[in-house]
Every structure is written in structure tokens, then in C-alpha cells.
Amino acid sequence: MADQWLVGVDVGGTTIKIAFISDSGEIHHKWEIPTDKRDQGNHIPSQIALAINEKLREIGETKNKLSAIGIGAPGPVNDADGSVEIAVNLGWSNFPLKERLVLETSLPVTVDNDANVAAIGEMWKGAGEGAKDLLLVTLGTGVGGGVIANGEIVHGVNGAGGELGHITTVPEGGFPCNCGKTGCLETMASATGVVRLAMKALESRDEPSLLRDIYGEEKKLTSKQIFEAAQENDRLALEVVQELAFHLGLALANSANVLNPQKIVIGGGVSKAGDTLLNPVRDEFQRFAFPRVSAGAEVMMARMGNDAGILGAAWLAKTQMKTIIQYI
Numbered sequence: 001m002a003d004q005w006l007v008g009v010d011v012g013g014t015t016i017k018i019a020f021i022s023d024s025g026e027i028h029h030k031w032e033i034p035t036d037k038r039d040q041g042n043h044i045p046s047q048i049a050l051a052i053n054e055k056l057r058e059i060g061e062t063k064n065k066l067s068a069i070g071i072g073a074p075g076p077v078n079d080a081d082g083s084v085e086i087a088v089n090l091g092w093s094n095f096p097l098k099e100r101l102v103l104e105t106s107l108p109v110t111v112d113n114d115a116n117v118a119a120i121g122e123m124w125k126g127a128g129e130g131a132k133d134l135l136l137v138t139l140g141t142g143v144g145g146g147v148i149a150n151g152e153i154v155h156g157v158n159g160a161g162g163e164l165g166h167i168t169t170v171p172e173g174g175f176p177c178n179c180g181k182t183g184c185l186e187t188m189a190s191a192t193g194v195v196r197l198a199m200k201a202l203e204s205r206d207e208p209s210l211l212r213d214i215y216g217e218e219k220k221l222t223s224k225q226i227f228e229a230a231q232e233n234d235r236l237a238l239e240v241v242q243e244l245a246f247h248l249g250l251a252l253a254n255s256a257n258v259l260n261p262q263k264i265v266i267g268g269g270v271s272k273a274g275d276t277l278l279n280p281v282r283d284e285f286q287r288f289a290f291p292r293v294s295a296g297a298e299v300m301m302a303r304m305g306n307d308a309g310i311l312g313a314a315w316l317a318k319t320q321m322k323t324i325i326q327y328i
Contacts, residue, residue: 004023004064004065004066004067005020005021005022005028005065005067006020006023006067006070006317006318006321007019007020007021007052007066007068007069007070007107007314007317008021008070008071008309008310008312008313008314008317009069009070009071009072009310009313010072010114010117010306010309011035011044011048011071011072011073011074011090011114012035012074012114013035013037013074013090014034014035015032015033016032016033016034016035016044016047016048016051017031017032017309017310018030018031018032018048018051018055018310019307019310019311019314020055020065020066021310021314023318025124025125027310027311029059030307030310031055033047033051035090037089037090039091040091040092041087041090041091041092041095044097045097045100045101045104046100046104048071048101048104048105049101049104049105052105063107066107067107067108067317067321068108068109068110068317068318068321069101069105069107069109069110069313070109070111070314070315070316070318070320071097071101071109071110071111071112071117071313072111072112072113072114072115072117072118072309072312073092073097073111073112073113073114074087074089074113074114075087075088075090075092075113076113076158076159077111077112077113077155077159078159081096081098081099082096082097082099082110083095083096083097083098083099083111084111085159088178097109097111098110098111108320108321109317110313110316110317110319110320112153112312112313113146113159113162114144114309115136115138115144115145115146116146116153116155117146117309117312117313117315118138118144118302118304118309118312119135119136119145119147119148119153119308119312120146120148120153120312120315121304121308121309121310121312121315122302122312123151124312124315125304125311126265126302126303126308126311127263127265127300127301127302127303127304128148128263128265131148131262131263132150132151132262133148133149133150133259133260133261133262134146134148134261134262134263134264134265135148135164135255135256135259135263135264136148136265136267136302137164137248137251137252137264137265137266137267137268138267138268138271138302139189139190139248139266139267139269139270139271140190140191140269141190141191141192142165142178142186142190143164143165143184143186143190143193143268144164144165144268145162145163145165146162147255147259148261149259164185164251164252165184165185165186165190166181166185166186167184167251168181168183168184168185169183169184169188169247169250169251170182170183170187170188170247174187175187175193185247185251188248189244189248189251189270190270191222191223191270193244194223194226194241194244195221195222195223195226197240197244198211198221198226198236198237199215199221201236201239201240202215202236205236207235207236209235209236209237210229210232210237211225211234211236211237211240212236214229223269223270223273224272226240226241227241227270227272227276227277230276231276241273241276241280242280245277245280245281245283245284246284248266248284249282249283249284249287250284250288252264252281252299253284253285253287253288253289253293254288256289256293256294256297257289257290257293260292260293260296261296262297262298263297263298263300264285264297264298264299264300265301265302266299266300266301266302267301267304267305268302271301271302274301278299278300278301281299282299285299
């Protein structure tokens with residue numbers, strides 16, 4: 001297997017990222033394709049298989065160069081058969097992803113939730129390197145999470161382990177969440193959530209603000225603009241970031257009190273805010289975490305960016321192959 005490559009795949013609502021990766025985690029070839037969501041995402045497995053075959057032809061290799069495929073999917077995964085129970089953005093419901101991809105590629109396939117594989121990628125090669133107990137929270141359009149305990153992903157009884165985005169941080173009167181609840185972390189700490197917080201602040205107060213100027217000109221705000229205004233010491237933007245940090249720090253502290261992790265990694269697009277977000281989150285985490293838990297945990301930004309998912313997926317494939325070889 002040392003001379004073969006693993007295939008890491010990260011399925012997103014807009015693009016599918018694919019890479020050929022060595023057993024040691026070196027990325028040899030990396031590319032992405034648009035996600036074909038026609039016919040309720042039914043073409044995605046054949047689309048992935050075709051992309052792999054085309055890349056092999058392009059670089060002059062055969063399928064013998066590949067040992068296994070690992071894939072991260074946006075939704076709860078049935079660990080028994082590798083099906084995706086629901087992925088609203090793709091139109092999947094109990095979609096047999098593993099079965100279909102095995103048929104299309106004739107390679108061993110392992111499937112897990114996309115946030116879980118991102119957590120594995122950060123554990124293997126990124127910010128969490130060397131940590132066997134780790135929390136990852138991804139802040140993007142929504143809020144995802146992955147929990148690693150003693151080197152293993154926590155899936156739970158039906159694949160919903162690690163749903164950090166649906167920890168309730170506003171018990172009463174919170175914003176509605178796509179999951180059907182109200183007051184979830186996702187409604188406060190996602191890219192859409194922080195914009196919602198900023199709009200609420202603009203509507204309830206009339207003080208001057210860079211955010212008010214931006215909204216007046218563009219009739220919209222982005223999370224990037226909010227963090228940039230906070231970096232300029234805009235008072236209203238700083239208060240919005242502090243409110244986000246309160247909810248995120250509270251959720252991470254409560255989660256950490258259960259796991260007692262060595263590292264807590266913040267990833268996703270919102271994490272590009274860097275220390276503007278990280279410093280207040282650390283303060284709120286220390287405020288709410290059990291002191292011994294806080295002393296043992298390092299809160300940090302993710303390092304692997306968009307590569308976390310493909311690396312984690314490759315690690316899954318690598319682990320599966322080792323298990324198969326053990327029983328041959």
C-alpha cells in the first residue's frame with residue numbers, strides 16, 4: 001500500500017473536492033468539480049467516479065495506483081451501511097452513497113459526516129496534530145462539529161454525535177433554526193447568524209457605525225465586513241463579535257466539560273477572522289469551562305483550511321484498509 005494513493009473526497013453543496021493522497025498524508029493531486037445536484041443528487045457518485053478516472057488518465061496512472069476512497073458527506077451517516085440519512089442541500093434521503101460509489105469505482109469506500117472528517121484532518125495534519133481528544137467546530141453558512149475521543153470519532157447511537165451547532169445557547173426567545181428548534185448555536189455563530197446579530201443591533205440603535213455606512217450603500221452586510229469593522233474598533237461591530245463569542249465560548253465550554261479535550265479547533269469560513277474572533281472566544285471559554293478542563297484545553301484556529309476534509313477522508317480510507325488487511 002506504501003506506493004498506492006488514497007482518495008479523499010469532500011462533498012459540498014457547491015463543489016466536490018477530490019485529492020490523491022499518500023499513506024503519510026502528502027497531497028499529490030488536488031482538484032474540485034461542481035456538485036451536480038440534478039435529480040436529487042442522484043448523479044453525484046458517478047460524477048465522482050468519472051472525475052477520478054479522468055484525473056488518472058490525465059496523469060498517466062491506472063486505477064491500480066489507488067487503494068481506497070474516503071468521503072465526507074454533509075449530513076448524518078449510517079455507520080452500518082455508509083448511507084447518508086439526509087442532506088437537504090443535495091436532495092439526499094437515505095442515499096446509498098457507499099454502495100453506489102463502490103459499484104462505480106470497484107474500490108473500498110468509507111463514508112462519514114463532513115464535519116467529522118474535517119476534525120480527523122485537523123487531528124492528523126493540522127491544528128490538532130498529536131491530540132487524541134479534540135473538539136472541532138466549523139463556522140460557515142451553518143455550524144458543524146466533530147468530536148474525537150481517544151483518537152476515535154464519536155458517532156453516537158444514530159450518527160448524530162458532535163452536532164455542536166445545535167447546542168441551545170438561547171433557551172427562550174431565540175432565532176428559529178433549520179433543525180426546527182430555536183436558539184441553537186448555529187443561529188448565533190454562523191456567517192448568517194452574525195449578520196443577523198448585526199442587523200438586529202442596527203435596527204435597535206441609531207449610533208454611527210461603519211456597519212451602518214456599509215449597509216446604507218450596499219443594502220446588505222457580510223460576516224467578513226463585520227469582522228473587518230471590528231478590527232477598525234467600530235463599537236457596534238465589536239459588540240456583535242462579543243455576542244457571537246459569548247455563545248460560542250459557552251457552547252464549547254459545556255462540550256469540553258464532557259470530553260476534557262486537549263485541543264479545541266475553530267474552522268470554517270468565519271474562522272478567517274483570526275484573533276478578532278479567537279481572543280474573545282478564549283475569554284468566554286475560560287469563563288464558563290470547569291477550571292481543570294480549561295487548563296487542559298488549547299483553543300486555536302484550524303490550520304488546514306479546505307484541505308481538512310479531503311485529508312480526514314483519506315485517513316478514514318487508510319484506517320479501513322488497515323482493518324481489512326488485519327482480517328485477510
